[in-house]
Amino acid sequence: DTGVSQDPRHKITKRGQNVTFRCDPISEHNRLYWYRQTLGQGPEFLTYFQNEAQLEKSRLLSDRFSAERPKGSFSTLEIQRTEQGDSAMYLCASSLRTGFNFNYGYTFGSGTRLTVV
């Protein structure tokens, strides 16, 4: 287990299609995050999980976006009825949060680049 893995690396889809991305975090990490990054901008928070529980979802996220983390292991992010504005790099990150409320740095995956045509 050498890092956070994301699949696929690239996805081109037609407007209106559904897409699903997968993230495999570092196994020892209990937190998993999804961020979206567009060119020239910083990562924008989408949602995060602690183990299998989805604890927060960005208010900016439309109902077309849904994320799951069954059994607290890998996670999937699904976008329904894609729009051109969904084109971006989707980054997954994992981290460890200890019982003493200490947050460690995030380890990011290489991302999935989505292009909606």
Added chain:
Amino acid sequence: GQQVMQIPQYQHVQEGEDFTTYCNSSTTLSNIQWYKQRPGGHPVFLIQLVKSGEVKKQKRLTFQFGEAKKNSSLHITATQTTDVGTYFCAGMVVGAQKLVFGQGTRLTINP
């Protein structure tokens, strides 16, 4: 909502010159983290600052956290071509559980 502002947006320096990027939050932070993203790559964690007024060094990089825990800076001494990339600060608001990233400062270096 919480905002994290970073300046400058771009910085071009001659190799060997110093570089500084500044980060300001609209709200008090419990901690601030810094990340580096190489062109075509993903953000890589550099450091976390937790205490008011904290200063940490990593070789030629010096990180500071403000006394009010609302601002931070990253200073690179004598830049090298390997320092090229975009540097992001990311703050965690007190009571929150997620990082909010700044827009980043893109550093380019003339060798």
